[in-house]
Amino acid sequence: MSAVQQNVQTVDWHSDAIKARRKSRYAAETRLKAYGLIAIVFALGFLTILIGSLTVKGYKAFEQTVVSVEIDLATSGFDRDKLMDANWKSLVKKALLEVGGAESLKKKEQKAYLDMFTDNAAYLVRDQVIADPARLSGKSSFVIPLSDPFDQLAKGEISRDTPEDQRRVNDRQIAAFDQLVAKGVVSKPFNWGLIFNADSRFPELAGLAGAISGSFWSIVVCFAISFPVGIAAAIYLEEFAPKNRWTDLIEININNLAAVPSVVFGLLGLAVFLGWFGLPRSAPLVGGLVLALMTLPTLIIVTRVSLKSVPSSIREAALGIGASKHEAIFHHILPLAMPTVMTGTIISLARALGETAPLLLIGMNAFMTSTAHGVFDASTALPTQIYIWSDSPERGFVSRTSAAILVLLAFLVLMNGIAIFLRQRFERRW
Amino acid sequence: MAGYVLMFLLAAAIVMAFAGAAKARRTADAVPGKTHSRPIYHGLNAAIWTGIPAFVFLLLWLFLQNTVIDHLVLSAYPGVEAMDASARSIAISEVRQIVAGNIFKQPTPEALAAADHLRSLQAISGWVIATVAFASAAIGAFLAWRFVGKRARARHSVERAVSIFMLLSSLAAIITTIGIVTSLVFEAMRFFSMVPVQEFLFGLRWEPQIALRADQVAGQGAFGVIPVIFGTVVISLIAMLVAVPTGIYSAIYLTEYSPARFRAVVKPLLEILAGIPTVVYGFFAVLTVAPAVRDLGTAIGIPAEPNSALAAGLVMGVMIIPFISSLSDDAFAAVPRALRDGSLALGATKGETIKKVLLPAALPGIIGGVLLALSRAIGETMIVVMAAGLIATMTLNPFASVTTVTVQIVTLLIGDAEFDNPKTLAAFALGLVLFVITLGLNLIALRTVRRFREKY
Numbered sequence: 001m002s003a004v005q006q007n008v009q010t011v012d013w014h015s016d017a018i019k020a021r022r023k024s025r026y027a028a029e030t031r032l033k034a035y036g037l038i039a040i041v042f043a044l045g046f047l048t049i050l051i052g053s054l055t056v057k058g059y060k061a062f063e064q065t066v067v068s069v070e071i072d073l074a075t076s077g078f079d080r081d082k083l084m085d086a087n088w089k090s091l092v093k094k095a096l097l098e099v100g101g102a103e104s105l106k107k108k109e110q111k112a113y114l115d116m117f118t119d120n121a122a123y124l125v126r127d128q129v130i131a132d133p134a135r136l137s138g139k140s141s142f143v144i145p146l147s148d149p150f151d152q153l154a155k156g157e158i159s160r161d162t163p164e165d166q167r168r169v170n171d172r173q174i175a176a177f178d179q180l181v182a183k184g185v186v187s188k189p190f191n192w193g194l195i196f197n198a199d200s201r202f203p204e205l206a207g208l209a210g211a212i213s214g215s216f217w218s219i220v221v222c223f224a225i226s227f228p229v230g231i232a233a234a235i236y237l238e239e240f241a242p243k244n245r246w247t248d249l250i251e252i253n254i255n256n257l258a259a260v261p262s263v264v265f266g267l268l269g270l271a272v273f274l275g276w277f278g279l280p281r282s283a284p285l286v287g288g289l290v291l292a293l294m295t296l297p298t299l300i301i302v303t304r305v306s307l308k309s310v311p312s313s314i315r316e317a318a319l320g321i322g323a324s325k326h327e328a329i330f331h332h333i334l335p336l337a338m339p340t341v342m343t344g345t346i347i348s349l350a351r352a353l354g355e356t357a358p359l360l361l362i363g364m365n366a367f368m369t370s371t372a373h374g375v376f377d378a379s380t381a382l383p384t385q386i387y388i389w390s391d392s393p394e395r396g397f398v399s400r401t402s403a404a405i406l407v408l409l410a411f412l413v414l415m416n417g418i419a420i421f422l423r424q425r426f427e428r429r430w
Numbered sequence: 431m432a433g434y435v436l437m438f439l440l441a442a443a444i445v446m447a448f449a450g451a452a453k454a455r456r457t458a459d460a461v462p463g464k465t466h467s468r469p470i471y472h473g474l475n476a477a478i479w480t481g482i483p484a485f486v487f488l489l490l491w492l493f494l495q496n497t498v499i500d501h502l503v504l505s506a507y508p509g510v511e512a513m514d515a516s517a518r519s520i521a522i523s524e525v526r527q528i529v530a531g532n533i534f535k536q537p538t539p540e541a542l543a544a545a546d547h548l549r550s551l552q553a554i555s556g557w558v559i560a561t562v563a564f565a566s567a568a569i570g571a572f573l574a575w576r577f578v579g580k581r582a583r584a585r586h587s588v589e590r591a592v593s594i595f596m597l598l599s600s601l602a603a604i605i606t607t608i609g610i611v612t613s614l615v616f617e618a619m620r621f622f623s624m625v626p627v628q629e630f631l632f633g634l635r636w637e638p639q640i641a642l643r644a645d646q647v648a649g650q651g652a653f654g655v656i657p658v659i660f661g662t663v664v665i666s667l668i669a670m671l672v673a674v675p676t677g678i679y680s681a682i683y684l685t686e687y688s689p690a691r692f693r694a695v696v697k698p699l700l701e702i703l704a705g706i707p708t709v710v711y712g713f714f715a716v717l718t719v720a721p722a723v724r725d726l727g728t729a730i731g732i733p734a735e736p737n738s739a740l741a742a743g744l745v746m747g748v749m750i751i752p753f754i755s756s757l758s759d760d761a762f763a764a765v766p767r768a769l770r771d772g773s774l775a776l777g778a779t780k781g782e783t784i785k786k787v788l789l790p791a792a793l794p795g796i797i798g799g800v801l802l803a804l805s806r807a808i809g810e811t812m813i814v815v816m817a818a819g820l821i822a823t824m825t826l827n828p829f830a831s832v833t834t835v836t837v838q839i840v841t842l843l844i845g846d847a848e849f850d851n852p853k854t855l856a857a858f859a860l861g862l863v864l865f866v867i868t869l870g871l872n873l874i875a876l877r878t879v880r881r882f883r884e885k886y
Contacts (some may be wrong), residue, residue, distance in 0.1 A: 029781035036683025039676040040696060046748045047703055050714050057717070232592075232599035240596065252876075254603045259802065259872045260865065261809025263836050264610060267861040270843065271613035278496030293606050300603065326589040354707025357811035357836070361843050383709045383812075390713045390816065398717070405710050412705065 054409075058402030064191035064204060065146045065154040067117065067180055071095045071125065072139040083130050088122040096121065096144070099185055100176055113176050118145045118204050145193070145204040146186075148396035150177055154188065157395070168395075194403060198369050199385065203396025206389070208404055213371040214284050214364065214379030215353060221288020221375055222295060222352050227345055229292075230299030231334075237300070238307045239329055258297035265294045266361030274362060282363040282378035290362060291352040298351075302344030306337040311430045339426035343419045350415040354408065356383040382408045432492055432556075435563045439488070442567050443481035446574065450476030453578045467584035475584040476574035478591050483570055484563040491559055499551045506547055508540050614865060617858035624852045625653045630859060632656065636822035636833075638842060638853050653856055655863060657822035661739070661832030665818060666807040668743025668828060669750060673807075674800055676747075677754025684755070685762045686784055704752040712816030715745040720817060727829045734829035735819070742817040743828070746810055750803045757799025761792035798879035805871035809864060811836040835864050 012018065071091065078086040093114065097103045102113045118124070121144045128142060129135050145151070149168040152158045154177075164171055180186050197207025241247040269290035273279045279286050310333045318328035359365070365384045372379035380388065386408065389401040451473030458465045500522050504510055507521060521541070528537055528545040529552075537545070577584070622630065633654015680700065684693050720741040727734030734740070765788055773783040789796075819831030820841060842857040 025779055025782070029779045032781040032784065033683065033687050035675075035679045036687060039679035040683060040700070042676055043680060043700055043703060043748065043751050044696070047699065049718070050706070050710075053714065053718050054710070229599040229602050232596040233602060236593075236596035236600040240593065241600065250600060250604060253607050255876060256869060256872050257603055257607060259805060259868065260610070261806075261811065261836070261868055263809065263811045263839055264614075264861055264865050264868075267839070267843075267858060268606070268610045268613055271617055271858065272609050275613075276497070277493045278500065279493075293602075296606070297603060324585065324589065326592060330592075350705070354705075354709070356707065356709040357815070357840065360815075360840055365844065383707055386709050386713065387812070387816070390709075390716065401713060405713060408707065409710070412707070416705065 051409075054402045054405050057399050058404075058406045060155050060157070061194060061396075061399040061403035062191050063155070063188045064193060065151045065186060065188050066143045067099065067146060067185050068141050068143055068187065069095045069099050069185070070139055070141050073129065073136045074138050076136075078136065080133065080136060083126065083133075086126075088126045092122040092125050092144075095142075099183070100180055102176065109172070112170070112173055116146055116150050116173060116177060116180075118147050118202055120200075120202065120205055143189075148203040148394055151204055152395055153177060154181075154186065157399075194400070195407070198371055199367060199380065199388075200369060203392075203394045203400055206397070206400060208382065208385060208407060209371045210368050211380045211382045211385035211404070212407075213373075214287070214368075215381040215383075217284035217372055217375050217377075217379070218287040218291060218359075218364075218381055219349055219353055221285055222291040223345070223349060225289065225292035226295045226299055226348070230296050230345075231303055231341065233296075234300045234303030234307060235329060235334070238304045239325070239333075254297045254300055258301065261357075262294060262355055263357040263361065265290050266358030268293070269358060269362045280376055280378065282366040282368075282380075283376050284364075284372055284379055284381075285375035286362050287359050287364050287381060288375065290358045291355060294355065294358065295348040295352050298348045299345060302348070303337070303341050306340035306344070307333060309340070309430065310336045336428065339422055339428070343423045343427070346415050346419040346422070350412050350419075353415070354383055354412060356387055359384050360387065382411070432488060432559060435488060435559055436485075439481050439484050439563060439567060442571065443477040446480040446571050447473040447477035449473075450574060450578055453575065454584070457578065457580055461580045463580060466581050467586075471584040471588050472578045472582070474588045475577065475591075476571065478588065479570035479574035479577075480567050481570075482591070484566040487566060488559060488563055491555075491562075495555050499548065499555065502551060503544050503548050507544050610865065614858055614862040617855050618862045621852055621855035621859045624855070629653060630655055634824075636838070638838070638856055651852065653852065653859075655860065657824050658833060658835055658838055658860070659863070660824050661818070661822060662808055662834040662836075664826065664828070664832050665739050665743045665746065665814060665834055666804060668740060669746035669807045670800070670804060672744055672747025673750040673754050673803060677751045677803075678758050678796065680751070681755045681758035681762060682784055685759055686780060686788075700752050700755055703748060706749075708749065708810060708812040709816070711745050711749050712812045712814075715741050715813055715817035719745055723829070732827070732829045735831040737817055737819045737831045738829045739818065739832045740828040742814050745817065746807055746813050749810070749813065750807055753803045753806065754796075754799055757802065758792070758796050761795025761799065762788055764795060765791045794878050794881060798875045801871050801875035801878065805868040805875070808871070809836065809868050811840060815840050835860050839864070 069092075076086075076091055094103075096114060096117055097105075097110065100113060100116075102110060105113060124144065125142050146154065149158065150173075153160075153169055153174065158167055158169060160174060169177075177186075193205065193207045195207060195212075196209050197205055198210040200206040237247065237250065241250075269286055273286045273289055274281055314332055314336065315328050318332045319325070323331065359381050364379065364381050365388055366378050366380060367388070368379050370377075382404065386401055386404045389397045389404060451469040454465075454467070454469035454472035458469065503525060504518055504522055510518065510521075513521065521544075524537065524541055525544045525548050528541060529548050577587075630653050633652060634656050635652035635654045636657045637652045639651055684697060688696070716737075720736055720738065723738050723741045723744070724734045724736065727738070769787055769791055770783055773787040774780070778786065814834045814837050818837055819833050820837065821831065822833045822838075823830065825832065839857045839860050842853055842860075
């Protein structure tokens, strides 16, 4: 004891050297703390910029600039039984020229004027009339989307200050556009087409319906396969399997499979499902199968953990009053583990929903102008649609891509929200 | 046809479930003595016997039908002996288009005849499915119906079926691995029969464009994997340079310094970074990060290419931060309290304890996490497909454009994949390389983590 005291006394804690040393030690401490904070700020800052820039770019695509046009169909003289073959083009062209007072222009100028509206205007009007033939008997108003450059102009993405030869709209077109605005026929309603239209070459008409339907069917297939198989495999490995080298091998295998790059699963799908089994290309069925194989390992791991967390007293009580092993598991343990299993399943499905690379390899990046009505219809999926649009040169697709990303993120937030709700509401801690 | 058969099977199974349970209930009431299984097991047993054999048959048939039918149609196609593989696949897809009703030009009489052949085969196949499924369902239902009885062990039968299903399910992971390995090895072997292995493994040029016609100048195509792997390593290194310090420092701050409430908010926010789909990161890299990197390059006087390695690597690094952060978090948490207290009791500051005691003790776990993250970076696809380049160059300049293994796989296979030219098959050889590298990293990482766990 005295030796220690002597030792302590030999150090002068108030000497300048010690003070400087202590100061530098505390400084190091503060630095470490600062580095940690900087790291967190960096990561979160990145996240903020990511979400922020997508929102700033994307929110405009939720509006679409349209012009309302009055068309008198009673005088068109269209045959009700042959609506498909009627001359919609000239009818709609006439109405569009009329609304801007451009009938007297020369042919070339008329064409420049008509460039303001989407190319498919005639078909849009036709489809609306076929859906509602009552409109044939009188005058009614139709909504025609403006073509992409003018949509951008209306949203201020194309600046009027740019020299005329450097922008995609010329001064005369801008004047015509301003005239339409002054007339009050131009409006910017919510862009339902973004959700309910299928893909299109024209940004003003392109929507996500095809992608959403494709993603929906893929996820349905993925769930239908990975959920029962994953739970069954987990129960077998956790409750029934003997502990030997074979089950060890399966375990190692599952852990490794969970870390195999997703693109490799795409190669598997391409070679096996498309190449050997001859399943149709671009089909949500194949997409779902590949996603199921990808999610299976994670699902097995999650289910095993949740089965393990159920106390063994419950199993023993069930077995003690005469339940068979199966009954103990399926009537007692599995229901108790189910909330955690569901949470894990939803989170894995959310991950599968955002997966792109394997779907690209099996061709779910096809250009489809219709929605998928089943698992065999060729289609895209939300993430592959984002990839396709991000590759498109038209300017309008930049904001559409951001909007599509926001839609995808909304689905992911929704799914994760459900998962968190399930966990907090139903999960039991033992 | 298959859809109707499936619906029929489902309906039949449900009907039999109720019928079986009802009969079991009746016999239980009618005959005195102990019953073995509850009625619901008789019902389930009847449903299984009715539905499952026919369902398994249906699945197998559907999986094999297209291959077999294509083969039959082709072998009857006039002049098939003279065709090579690609001409055959063109012929069969033309026939399929005719059957589907998509006729763009007047088809040849041979194709029309083959289309009729295909149609008749499909009709036969449909009838075979319907007949066999119906027969098997009927036999199963009959046997299960007869089986219902007082002492019949329906529960055992059901449990056996469930056990078999569970056993088969547990094999799914093994089958997947076997499927991955065989498909990769099989297609890669075909590639190596066209391009020698040593040229692939040690070649220094990667130019997978091959001449479509014999007289084109595009050349032979070169398949040396070294520059592609080099590019992968460059981008992954940039990603790790971003992710490792950020991940570890944020883990240190969150576990050691931050107040509990700060941690409760920040940790889930960091996890969001891991939940964002990679295609979103890719789009962000192209749209926002790449121009910023180009400005940075101009500012410091290095011309940056639009798809620079730095942009892709930076974004990939951010994506990986949460992995490293949460794995380091676990590693720190696994260090026993006593070590930390001992260090603090000796008068070390918190920072010194972290640097000199916690970090060394947690190091194996952290290294394991870093290796897992590295394997993820190497296998990451969408960010690099969208933000990195296509041309394989060997350069360490982060402002230059490089390509990666995954980029090449996707670009080689996007669009029409014909399985008979080296360009397509090269993707599978690359896939094999990728699989082996990531598998190796994972095994090492898991072993490191496990060895570390045994220590305390």
